[in-house]
Amino acid sequence: MAADETRPRAVVLGAGMIGIDLIDKVCRSTKLDLALVVGRDCDSLGLRRVADMGHPTTSHGIDAVVDAGPFDIVFDATNADSHAEHWAALRSTGATLIDLTPTGLGTVVVPGVNGHRSAVHRHLNLVSCGGQAAIPVLHAIAQRCTPTYIEVVSTGASASAGRATRLNLDQYIATTSTAIRTFTDTRDVKVMVNLSPARPAPPFRVAMTVLADRVRSAPVRTSIAAAAEAVRAYAPGFKVTSLAVDPGRISVVVEVTACGGRLPRHAGSVDIINAAAVLLAEQAAGSRWRELRP
Structure with missing residues (x-):
């Protein structure tokens, strides 16, 4: 596949389920x-599989x-234990590294909440798939x-949970909890993860x-609706399926289904974090590309 020198060059680290879908999204x-x-x-x-798809690969x-x-954008879709090494190697190259692993390193970014930070930071952290789904809603609630x-x-x-996801569950919970505290200014936060073997998935x-x-x-419902609409702009399968606002208590359920590409519909966790990653990459690369080219 011939390179397009008019656009920023992107690299995907990792060829698991997340990496394969990232490749599809970058190509689109x-x-x-x-x-x-x-x-x-x-x-x-x-x-x-990636090589058979016609993309350049290396092991x-x-x-x-x-x-x-040098490359402009590097997506890290490997695992939390490897990410620090990847950033150490890339820090001096000028690339923007977008971390899809739950390391908690780098600048935490959630589109629709603080996506503008992708233009000014080179080490971006996307928390987790659960963080990307929950934080826009929780941040909206915390404004009210x-x-x-x-x-x-x-x-x-x-x-929809590969080997790296399963190995990183402790980091997933810790990183997601920390990010929720940061975006909502709430000290008491509890995060849990369930992997369901149900059929159909x-x-x-x-x-x-x-x-x-x-x-x-009324203000809480309005803010949640606006947050959901903002997420759907880049992850169309995101929807609020249940919302109850009672005195002293708010209960919200969101579901994410994968739309388009080769992902099965149940893999909404992969879809939302990858969609966020590509959106931030486009914003980051666009900003830096304008600086470099007349």
Whole structure:
């Protein structure tokens, strides 16, 4: 596949379910050019599939990215344990690194809440799929009242959770909890994750409970509706399926289904974080590209 030198060059680290969908989304973007897909095992099924799709690949890990660069955007769809090494290798290259692993490193960014920060920071952290689904809603609620307790329960299909996701569940919970505290200014936060083996596979579902004083129903409902609309602009499968606003308590359930591409509909967790990643990459690359080109 020939490179398009008129667009910023993007690299995807990782060729699992998240990486494959990222590749599809980058290729559909009119603002990014997929330059390389990187793995560590030349015999991995994912990397072979990517090569069969006609994309340039390497099995030599982050060293290959440094040697073949410079690149403008690097998506890290590997695992939390490897991410710090990747940032250390790329820090001096000028690339923007977008972290889809739950490391908690870098500048935490959620489109629709603080997406503008993608233009001024080179190390971006996307929290987690649950964080991307919950934080826009929770941030909207926190603008209308002062939460004293927030509980978030994410339920995804087992089939949509790869090996790296399962290995990183502790980091997922810790990083998501920290981000929710930051975006809502709420100290008491509890995050739980369920992987469901049900058949047919259920859609990605995030249930949120917020305890707060002086809750006014109309403003809260209006803010949640606006937040949901903003998320749907880049993740069309996002919807609020249940909302109850009672004195002292707000209960919200959102579901995310994957739309388009090769993802099954139940893989909304993958779809929302990848959609957020590509949107931020386009914004970051667009800003820097304008600076570099007349």
